[in-house]
Amino acid sequence: MLHIINKSPFETNTLDTCLRMAQPGHALLLIEDGVYAATKGSAAEERVREACTTLKVYALQPDMDARGVTGKVIDGVTLVDYGGFVDLAEQHDTSHSWL
Amino acid sequence: MSEQQPSPAGGPKVKKFMIVNRKAPYGTIYALESLEVVLIAATFDQDVSLVFIDDGVYELVKGQQTKGIGVKNFSPSYRALEDYDVEKLYVDRASMDQRGLTESDLLVPVAVLDAQQMGQLMAQQDVILSF
Amino acid sequence: MKFGLLVSEGPYTHQASDSAYQFVVAALAKGHEIQRVFFYHDGVNNATRLTEPPQDDRHVVNRWSALAAANKVDLVVCVAAALRRGIKEEVLAPGFRISGLGQLIDSAIKADRVVVFGD
Numbered sequence: 001m002l003h004i005i006n007k008s009p010f011e012t013n014t015l016d017t018c019l020r021m022a023q024p025g026h027a028l029l030l031i032e033d034g035v036y037a038a039t040k041g042s043a044a045e046e047r048v049r050e051a052c053t054t055l056k057v058y059a060l061q062p063d064m065d066a067r068g069v070t071g072k073v074i075d076g077v078t079l080v081d082y083g084g085f086v087d088l089a090e091q092h093d094t095s096h097s098w099l
Numbered sequence: 100m101s102e103q104q105p106s107p108a109g110g111p112k113v114k115k116f117m118i119v120n121r122k123a124p125y126g127t128i129y130a131l132e133s134l135e136v137v138l139i140a141a142t143f144d145q146d147v148s149l150v151f152i153d154d155g156v157y158e159l160v161k162g163q164q165t166k167g168i169g170v171k172n173f174s175p176s177y178r179a180l181e182d183y184d185v186e187k188l189y190v191d192r193a194s195m196d197q198r199g200l201t202e203s204d205l206l207v208p209v210a211v212l213d214a215q216q217m218g219q220l221m222a223q224q225d226v227i228l229s230f
Numbered sequence: 231m232k233f234g235l236l237v238s239e240g241p242y243t244h245q246a247s248d249s250a251y252q253f254v255v256a257a258l259a260k261g262h263e264i265q266r267v268f269f270y271h272d273g274v275n276n277a278t279r280l281t282e283p284p285q286d287d288r289h290v291v292n293r294w295s296a297l298a299a300a301n302k303v304d305l306v307v308c309v310a311a312a313l314r315r316g317i318k319e320e321v322l323a324p325g326f327r328i329s330g331l332g333q334l335i336d337s338a339i340k341a342d343r344v345v346v347f348g349d
Contacts, residue, residue, distance in 0.1 A: 001222050004345075006245070017121070017153055020193065021218035032245045062252070082256035089253075089343050090231050090262070096221060097346035099121070099129075099229040099238070112339050132271055132311060139331040143339070226338045228236065229346055230271075 002092035003055075006032035006099075009044040014098045019047060024054040029080070029088055031060040038064065039072040052076035060085060114225035115146045120155035121229070124174070125165070130158045131173050133230035138176075141183035148187040148224070149180070150217065151209070156194045159205040177207050191217055232265040233257055234341030236334060238348030240275030241290035242283070247276050250347040251293060258301055266304040266337040267294075269326075271348070274312040277305070279323035291323045298325030306333045 003022050009015040015037050022028060028051060030038050037044045038059035051057055052074075061079040064070040073079060080088065089095055118137050124130040140147045151159060158177070165172040180188070188209045195201065195211065202209060212220065221227060235254065239246040254264055269276055281291050298305050305326045307317060312328055319328060338344045 006249070006347075006349075013153060014121075017191075017194075020214035021152075021221060023218045023222050026222070032249060082252045083260060085253060086233075086257045086260055086262065089233065089345050094222075094224055094227055095343065095345055096119070096227040097229050097348065098119075099346065099348045114339055116335075116338065128271065135310065136270075136331060136334065140335050143332065143335045145335065145339070226344050227346075228338070228344070229348070230238070 001026045002088050002095040003028045004095055004097040005030055005034040005037070006097070008033040009037040009042075009047075015044065015047065018098050019051055022051075022055055025056075027056045027058065027088060027092060029058045029060065029085065030077075031063055031085070033067075035059045035063045035067060035069065038074055038077045039069045040074050041072065045074060048074055049076060058084070058088065113144060113146055115148070115223060116140050117148045117150060117221060117224040117227045119227060119229040120149070120151045120158055121153040123154040123157040124163070125168065125170060129230040130155070133228075134173065134176050136228060136230070137180065137185055138183055141180075141185045147185050148189065148220065149185065150189045150191070150220070151194070152191040152217070153194050154198075156190050156198060156200060156205075159188075159190070159207060159209065160200070161204060161206040174206060180207070189217065189220065231343060232263045232341045234265045234337035234344045235267045236344065236346045236348070237267060237269050237273040237276060238271040238346065240272040241281065243272070244349050246347040246349065247273070247290055247294075248288070250345075251290075251297065253345060253347070254297060254303065258303075264301070264303045265341040266306055266333065268334040268337055269305070269307045270311050270331075270334065272315065273348070274307045274315050274317045277307045277312070277317055277323055277326040277328075278321045280321055295323050295325040306337075308334070
């Protein structure tokens with residue numbers, strides 16, 4: 001399953017709730033303001049590093065570029081473009097956009 | 100990996116739909132408009148589960164009286180769901196606990212799931228719509 | 231693969247409509263089919279022809295209309311959500327049509343994948 005989060009981890013508790021419920025082997029894609037969770041040096045970094053041990057974590061590069069944070073991406077988070085986003089949606093039977 | 104149910108004798112596909120509610124009622128319209136989707140999905144004879152997580156659990160709280168805010172009280176619609184054969188209502192235990200809610204605070208019967216159970220239920224779905 | 235999309239927020243205020251548009255463009259470029267893009271909640275505001283955004287930024291509504299025209303993408307606006315927000319036939323941008331919520335469920339049944347863009 002593909003989990004999609006579009007909110008900053010400091011704006012809502014969406015990341016925490018998703019990480020409570022995501023099952024091992026699932027994928028997590030961070031888009032829009034959600035990409036801030038994929039940046040080093042923030043209070044969310046540890047949670048995301050830990051998530052990378054059970055989930056495949058991705059961040060949408062165009063959204064990271066837009067926000068000037070691509071250089072800070074956490075190791076273990078894979079950057080994808082919109083084509084990669086489409087591929088992820090294709091590869092996983094179901095997606096859940098956590099709104 | 101979800102398995103689609105076989106079509107009833109050559110009829111249209113039946114998919115497992117999960118409608119996810121994470122927002123409180125009245126402060127925004129999402130709770131109300133989400134319910135409208137649930138009712139339509141039910142008329143299409145789909146296998147609908149309704150889950151309430153985080154502030155979504157507040158949607159089910161008894162005793163909503165909206166006269167003072169001049170907004171229609173749509174909470175009776177949750178009780179009407181069973182008339183549409185929508186009976187799979189689930190709430191997240193941690194969300195309830197965090198908000199000091201118990202099943203007796205809610206206006207409809209629900210199944211209370213822990214995070215692992217909720218995650219597994221999500222993983223079984225064909226379509227997940229979040230509002 | 232057939233993709234069905236749900237767009238739940240209006241233009242500019244949220245990035246949802248932009249993200250959905252970019253997803254559709256990428257999916258079409260890969261040879262996928264877009265079964266339908268369904269607009270709900272404030273997403274119906276993507277369908278009004280009355281927007282006049284500044285010229286130096288993207289025109290969200292026109293971009294959807296152009297996409298529909300070039301690729302025959304079905305853009306459907308929920309009638310109930312539209313009426314609530316004053317989106318009616320007389321203000322509809324080209325390429326959009328107003329229909330019932332059933333079109334969302336129909337799309338989810340027919341599509342191989344459903345992706346939701348919202349807040």
